[in-house]
Amino acid sequence: MSVAAVTSRVAEIQGVLAQLGAGRATGSSGAAFRTSLDGALAATATATAATSGAAAGSSPGGARVVAEAEKYLGVPYVWGGTDPDSGLDCSGLVQLVYRNLGIDLPRVSRDQAQAGRPVASLAEAQPGDLLAFNSPVSHIAIYAGDGMMIEAPRPGLAVRLTAVDGDLTAIRRVLPESAPGVAGRASTQVSSVPYADLFNRAAATYGVDATLLSAIARQESGYRPGAVSPAGAQGLMQLMPATARGLGVTDSFDPAQAVDGAARLVRDLLDRFGRTDLALAAYNAGPGAVLRYDGIPPYPETQNYVRSVLAMVGGDL
Template sequence: MSVTAVTSRVAEIQGVLSQLGAPRAPGSALAAGSFRTAMDGALATALAPAGAPAAAASPGGARVVAEAEKYLGVPYVWGGTDPANGLDCSGLVQLVYRNLGIDLPRVSRDQAQAGRPVASLAEAQPGDLLAFNSPVSHIAIYVGDGKMIEAPRPGLSVRVTEVSGDLTAIRRVLPESAPTVSGRASAPVSAVPYADLFNRAAATYGVDAGLLAAIAKQESGYRPDAVSPVGAQGLMQLMPATARGLGVSDSFDPAQAVDGAARLVRDLLDRFGRTDLALAAYNAGPGAVLRYGGIPPYPETQNYVRSVLATVGGTP
């Protein structure tokens, strides 16, 4: 880790030390031995080498908040990055975004430089990062309505609380808007099988409902029992490993299949920024798109992309 990052970590330590003198509810004081253990862990973390960055994929703000809410009640531990043992403020933020495919720096001061600035709390959106103090020594995730999720300080747990304190920066890591087919807003579909499932998934994940329906038509001909020669299953033809990664327990269940496929398409659109590349990745895998720097030169994939776009009436 660089000297700058270590200095940032020391600033965080100083910030938390300054908070330890603040009044706390009875019974919330941290034992001296526990604090020493947490401090030792923080120093070890600060001096540890940084890992390789992960590939970025941008979820929606609601998904960021939902992911963060999984850790409500996890105790604060200085230097904590494992929810089984405890989390500190920047450990919580880094973990939440990493789980959604976005790599952020380890310490709050560096996290407060990620993404784009937001002018005021009135313009903040769920999923934005809220940084506190100067230099920054605390960070939280905005959930909307003037509230945030934070790992506050020793003796307390991850919680939802009102935004308060010396708010010095608001950063937006997520994209301003989600890409759609031909740049148009998603319109509901009606004259196709499972239209209600496509419309529901489109509203949830910001994916064009017509695009989801076109994928289902191309993949399975709207057959929920379809199985391909290579083992892809169900209405949306999810491979078993892909389905497991999406949390789909039964690819033959149309509701699960459409929901999982919509999340996959959303991530691919965010990753590649173009509908044709997202479709190519759905068919051939993201690795193939990255390897060839575009739609792979596979006749099947090229025909697949053309056919789906022709069905939905869209362009990249």
């Protein structure tokens, strides 16, 4: 092991010892935990076309990073741990998640905090970015979006989803600036529907079939840009306020912003789940629900939603 690596591990030990007394705010539990997790998963759609999840065999996007990290929730913290069967430390978790997605990172947190490109502030962070803490760096986590992170915190705790806190000293983006195979995919266009130009433009940009986007708008709002649901979803594409914020949509009632944001969300869900029906289920019920049930959730509303949208597009996407 190099001198730099030994020094970094010593710094990690010091950070752990310092945290034993002070501790971090614990993550949510029960229903509150599930709500936070669903919110974080929805917020992974923050990534734009340049950093959105790519299809299998191409570069991963933020949604895939967060989904991969989520697999290890509950794994106990073990200093020096790199095996999820026995335990993980903070840098072991980060290295494992990215290695599973085909990206090699250094072993220790201080070196991981030098990987990729710097991000100026948490306000500009995207899901999948690395969050480094303390100086010298002794802790690292994966940003999940919406002010949340996934971390292996310290002895006695397990890998968890929790609010970003602590002495945040660096944010690094290791995902590529442009993921292959996002823009320029062939997609059917629409002509005789409201906002056809917006659907066609988004289809050309993000590779989401325009007929699918149009069908979602019809099902969600009946093409009404001022629609508001009883649950608080807004606009043409019925984006929830938290989801809209995660997508960078400042006005869900603006059809151009709504369609662009929804197209990025649908692209991300298609890349993540690999099937149109599952992507639609996630759009309606949230990615967490699809993960929990390993398929379309047994909610009548969601099942009817998926059937209805697929019927509009012919069911063959």
